[in-house]
Amino acid sequence: MARPRLSPEPPGVPARRAALKLLDAVLRRGQALEAALDSAAKELTKREDRALAHALAANVLRRLPDLDALIDSATQRRLPDDAKARSVLRIALAQALLMDTPPHAAISTVLPLVDGGPRKLVHGVFGTLMRKQASLPVHPSLPDAVAARWRDAWGGPMLTRAARAIADQPPIDISLRDFGETDRLAEALGGSSLLPGHVRLGDGPPVPQREGFVEGRWWVQDIAASLPARLLGGGLGRALDLCAAPGGKTLQLAAAGWDVTALDISESRLGRLGENCQRTGLAARIIAADALEWRPDAPFDVVLLDAPCSATGIFRRHPDVLHRVHPRLIADMAELQSRLLVRAADWVRPGGLLVYATCSLEPAEGEAQIDPFLASRGDFAIDSVLADELPDGVYAHQRGWVRTLPGMLEEAGGMDGFFVCRMMRTG
Numbered sequence: 001m002a003r004p005r006l007s008p009e010p011p012g013v014p015a016r017r018a019a020l021k022l023l024d025a026v027l028r029r030g031q032a033l034e035a036a037l038d039s040a041a042k043e044l045t046k047r048e049d050r051a052l053a054h055a056l057a058a059n060v061l062r063r064l065p066d067l068d069a070l071i072d073s074a075t076q077r078r079l080p081d082d083a084k085a086r087s088v089l090r091i092a093l094a095q096a097l098l099m100d101t102p103p104h105a106a107i108s109t110v111l112p113l114v115d116g117g118p119r120k121l122v123h124g125v126f127g128t129l130m131r132k133q134a135s136l137p138v139h140p141s142l143p144d145a146v147a148a149r150w151r152d153a154w155g156g157p158m159l160t161r162a163a164r165a166i167a168d169q170p171p172i173d174i175s176l177r178d179f180g181e182t183d184r185l186a187e188a189l190g191g192s193s194l195l196p197g198h199v200r201l202g203d204g205p206p207v208p209q210r211e212g213f214v215e216g217r218w219w220v221q222d223i224a225a226s227l228p229a230r231l232l233g234g235g236l237g238r239a240l241d242l243c244a245a246p247g248g249k250t251l252q253l254a255a256a257g258w259d260v261t262a263l264d265i266s267e268s269r270l271g272r273l274g275e276n277c278q279r280t281g282l283a284a285r286i287i288a289a290d291a292l293e294w295r296p297d298a299p300f301d302v303v304l305l306d307a308p309c310s311a312t313g314i315f316r317r318h319p320d321v322l323h324r325v326h327p328r329l330i331a332d333m334a335e336l337q338s339r340l341l342v343r344a345a346d347w348v349r350p351g352g353l354l355v356y357a358t359c360s361l362e363p364a365e366g367e368a369q370i371d372p373f374l375a376s377r378g379d380f381a382i383d384s385v386l387a388d389e390l391p392d393g394v395y396a397h398q399r400g401w402v403r404t405l406p407g408m409l410e411e412a413g414g415m416d417g418f419f420v421c422r423m424m425r426t427g
């Protein structure tokens with residue numbers, strides 16, 4: 001049984017302890033970083049400590065192969081991947097090399113995590129690396145398995161672009177309730193706009209303190225994530241947002257004039273969707289149900305299926321996906337997506353539109369879904385996306401769908417990886 005700690009830990013240690021738990025949750029148990037946060041940080045009462053624990057773990061996950069290479073360069077016998085000493089060293093090095101923490105503080109705040117264990121080893125390896133003035137490579141390395149998968153799918157240059165994207169803090173994009181406010185809000189928020197209704201925020205205070213947030217004039221949404229709903233245009237008809245929570249696309253559809261039904265299987269995520277509707281003053285009929293089972297009373301003019309996926313396209317913001325997404329998970333997701341796509345198709349009226357989207361960089365969850373679907377549903381055809389529906393620098397594929405990749409819009413700060421295909425029910 002673990003001995004109770006008798007005296008309070010030195011300041012800073014609880015946040016590192018929570019970071020260690022987060023790394024264990026992601027790397028050993030395959031949990032998503034965000035999903036593990038509540039449990040890992042439950043002893044942290046201050047919001048800053050919780051944010052620090054998250055930032056420590058995220059930085060380690062972003063640079064894991066390079067941090068491990070440094071550790072291996074300073075140990076005589078390779079530490080096992082899951083050794084506590086390795087994770088503690090990863091945290092200390094991430095602080096010293098990425099977060100400007102002075103080395104003495106970086107090491108003194110992690111040593112208590114290996115009390116009664118390999119304290120000397122951790123201290124020795126860290127000291128050696130600091131004395132050698134070790135540094136991380138300018139271009140981060142991707143985990144081997146991810147590099148192999150993405151090289152196969154997208155070619156070598158994409159790997160370089162993805163690696164560059166890991167090094168930089170991704171920009172914050174917002175979608176506006178009223179497109180007419182684009183220029184004014186872009187200026188007020190010190191940002192720039194890449195499409196009507198989009199602003200890429202400039203430097204400034206945290207999101208909730210920015211102009212227009214509390215009043216609900218905008219919500220955070222990467223420009224790539226805004227494309228699926230944009231491709232349905234504005235409408236006076238009925239829209240079904242399947243897999244809707246937390247609701248970024250529901251808000252876009254409602255703002256574009258659609259009468260929106262938003263469905264999701266997760267009650268807690270729908271709670272966030274409800275809050276988002278309340279803040280923005282936008283309305284949607286909210287339904288908690290399994291899309292594979294639910295049946296509407298009547299078909300819809302447009303259906304948006306933003307399907308659950310591996311989320312590898314959002315690795316810049318969620319670097320845990322680089323380490324916990326494996327071929328088996330991708331295959332399971334692809335199977336679920338194809339079942340959801342078939343269901344979604346049933347709820348589109350003849351002449352109506354269906355948009356299928358995933359925030360994944362795995363072709364199995366994007367391109368490879370389309371031909372089998374079209375082969376099984378002769379009443380659907382791709383409705384090609386046009387150049388003027390996309391930001392400059394993003395092009396529709398010759399098959400008519402949109403594939404966004406790391407490196408696109410790079411000079412403006414990049415964009416998430418998405419697949420989006422718009423189809424029309426022709427019969």
Ligand SMILES: C[S@@+](CC[C@H](N)C(=O)[O-])C[C@H]1O[C@@H](n2cnc3c(N)ncnc32)[C@H](O)[C@@H]1O
Pocket residue numbers: 242243244245246247248249250263264265266269289290291292306307308309
């Ligand atoms: C990619 S997220 C959706 C993001 C959302 N469209 C947005 O823009 O904020 C996928 C969603 O699918 C939901 N989901 C997963 N399986 C589902 C199912 N069988 N039926 C309905 N929703 C499901 C998840 O709860 C999750 O909220």
